[in-house]
Amino acid sequence: MQNKKTVAVIGLGSMGYGIAQSLLRAGHNTYGYDINPETVSRFQLEGGSKGNLKDVASTFDSVVVVVLNSEQTETVLFDNKIGVVDQLKAGCVILSCATVAPEFAQKMELECQKRDVHYLDSPISGGSKKAANGQLSIMASGTPKAFSAARPVLDATASTVFELGDKAGAGSAMKAVNQLLAGVHIAAMAEAITFGITQGVSPNKFVEVISKCAGTSWMLENRAPHIASGDYTPHSSVNIWPKDLGIVLEIAKSAKFSAPLTAAAMQQFLAASGSGLGDEDDAAVAKVYARNSGLTLPGEKKC
Amino acid sequence: MQNKKTVAVIGLGSMGYGIAQSLLRAGHNTYGYDINPETVSRFQLEGGSKGNLKDVASTFDSVVVVVLNSEQTETVLFDNKIGVVDQLKAGCVILSCATVAPEFAQKMELECQKRDVHYLDSPISGGSKKAANGQLSIMASGTPKAFSAARPVLDATASTVFELGDKAGAGSAMKAVNQLLAGVHIAAMAEAITFGITQGVSPNKFVEVISKCAGTSWMLENRAPHIASGDYTPHSSVNIWPKDLGIVLEIAKSAKFSAPLTAAAMQQFLAASGSGLGDEDDAAVAKVYARNSGLTLPGEKKC
Structure with missing residues (x-):
């Protein structure tokens, strides 16, 4: 594969699992993480890569966060113990998929930018079936660089990407x-x-x-x-x-x-x-x- | 025209006027009545027939009632002074188009049947443009004889007729x-x-x-x-x-x-x-x- 990326999906619920499957199917080196270890093992049996999050985080090109809400999103990204952003290489992009307040998305973008990490405000729509088939609708906003870094993930997971502006918040507002x-x-x-x-x-x-x-x-x-x-x-x-x-x-x-x-x-x-x-x-x-x-x-x- | 009928439209508002125009266009002998004499004159200039309601009512095959509500419907049909039903010939059909309660429609049906007049519960949907183009949706219910008598009017005014049962009330419920x-x-x-x-x-x-x-x-x-x-x-x-x-x-x-x-x-x-x-x-x-x-x-x- 020409443009093979290393991608992590954090949160393997009904939407996240389908997104991870779509990334695998598109040929990306895909890690799946979840609080439920059985779900992680199941995904690895389907072809997901194995590796402790902290050990491999520096290899990620993209991180797709598919958790329930803003609290979980903030924990996954910035918690002192388990937050992933501080481990990422410069130029990596976070795609944040939970439904959150626009202001929260702007705050996350700012915190990521401080660490040279791109942030794409990218709430999803379409249900679990479309997630599994790579046919989500994504209401996305972020810098042109964030869009560019996220493109391989968007291509693998969405049939429709609404590009709603060059700042986080617009996607979450829509x-x-x-x-x-x-x-x-x-x-x-x-x-x-x-x-x-x-x-x-x-x-x-x-x-x-x-x-x-x-x-x-x-x-x-x-x-x-x-x-x-x-x-x-x-x-x-x-x-x-x-x-x-x-x-x-x-x-x-x-x-x-x-x-x-x-x-x-x-x-x-x-x-x-x-x-x-x-x-x-x-x-x-x-x-x-x-x-x-x-x-x-x-x-x-x-x- | 093979199946030319004599039809009256009572109530020439934005919906009724369009219905009357559609009936004219389909070749029916169409009378239009309204409390506004100017609207009546305008319709007659477009080809509507002329005649005092009481004088010509016995010639009607169908009466389409397109007034605002149940009070007006009852007045138009059964008022001691201006009610039309007592003037109609046996086998004539009333198409009642106002949005009314199902129970009211059942009561009207019963009163019409006592006078050998058919009643089709036939609320309309689609807006004034579709009314003028003969493309309404009609949610109709009534006896098979009522449907049969109303067919020429339905054909001239609707693109979709939902046949919802053999009693008045089902149309109004939907x-x-x-x-x-x-x-x-x-x-x-x-x-x-x-x-x-x-x-x-x-x-x-x-x-x-x-x-x-x-x-x-x-x-x-x-x-x-x-x-x-x-x-x-x-x-x-x-x-x-x-x-x-x-x-x-x-x-x-x-x-x-x-x-x-x-x-x-x-x-x-x-x-x-x-x-x-x-x-x-x-x-x-x-x-x-x-x-x-x-x-x-x-x-x-x-x-």
Whole structure:
């Protein structure tokens, strides 16, 4: 391979694992790290490189950070004990994929630049299937040098890269906007499909008709079939949303921006999570609506 | 023309006028009625038939009722003085297009059937342009005889007819579900596009990126460009939504169904209407968000 790079993926959850697989498939020398040692071993069996993070960090051309939130991102990058940035060679690039506040991304960029490390604000969208197939959408911003250093990783993992500016923060801002809508649309779909049941509209009929009408959304077309078939296998779980809408509402609060629909959707996901549905597919927020009005969804037993 | 019918359209607003034009274009003998005599004259100049409603009602094969709400629908059909149903011949069909509660549609069907008149519950979707081009979506339910009698009108006015069952009510139920989503999605788009501005995401960039991401919706793709271009020419006005979401929330209340996102969207449209934006395009709900956080939208002057 002409442009073979040495890449580390930190965080091998449903998204990170797929990203690591896509990098391997593209021929890059790929290290995978996770707090779960079994996941690390599994990735090594698939062809991942072996090596203690501190021992090999100086060989990395890129580090893809696919952890849950800003706290974990900061720990992985700058913690006194386990932070990786101080081990990296000059010119290495960090691709930071978690959904975080734009201000946090700017702070991380600054800290990396102090150490001659590039930082690409690069939140991802698309779900675990697209991650595994190298077909993510990435909402990226950073310096031209950060983009250039990150290009082999972007090429291997994304089908769409939105280049949103030459400073960290713009990528995270767009991701927050997208998550606001995605979360509200899932809750709205759940509200509408259960409201429909009260009026004699079956979930199957809902999917068939509304997906062709002005009331449709990307999330509706993707998630409503889960409810119609009663299948809550978590492609993206309920617990994502208290986290991501929490970030949106925090940023909004800082900007003194009133976001009543986001706040309402947040409460529905919190109710879903609080009632034990956190690890189910996020379409399970419909169960909160169903319970609140005594309805039975497809695949559920009447109590 | 082989199957030339005599049709009346009652209510020549932006939707009704387009429906009447489509019927004319299809070759039907078409009468148009409205409380505004100038609109009636304009339609007659375009080829509409002339005749006092009571004098010619017995010749109608179909009556399309395109008024604002259930009160107006009931008045047009059954008012002691001006109600048309008692003048109609047996086998005539009423197509009732207003957004109404399913129970109301069932009541109207029953009253029509008592008088040997067919009733098709047929709320419409698609906006004034599609109405004028005969390309509406119609969410219809009614007896097979009602469908059969209404067929020439459906053929002339709709590109998609969802046949939702053999009783009135199912059409209106699906329309209510669609309006819930459409209204929530417009408000969510407004919330997201203005939130984006606080984070440095321009409305143009919003349209460009989000319409290709998981956060998109039919309404977002249709309405967000109005905000980006600062053009609030009313294709569908703010004032539609306090009415239609009001119907949704009333039906939901009757069913003891809690609809927090619909309720939140309702408040934003009420604020838009209350602050003098009622006759602007419904995308103007974004101005409520903008004002509430001191933002300036494209095309607005900074105060």
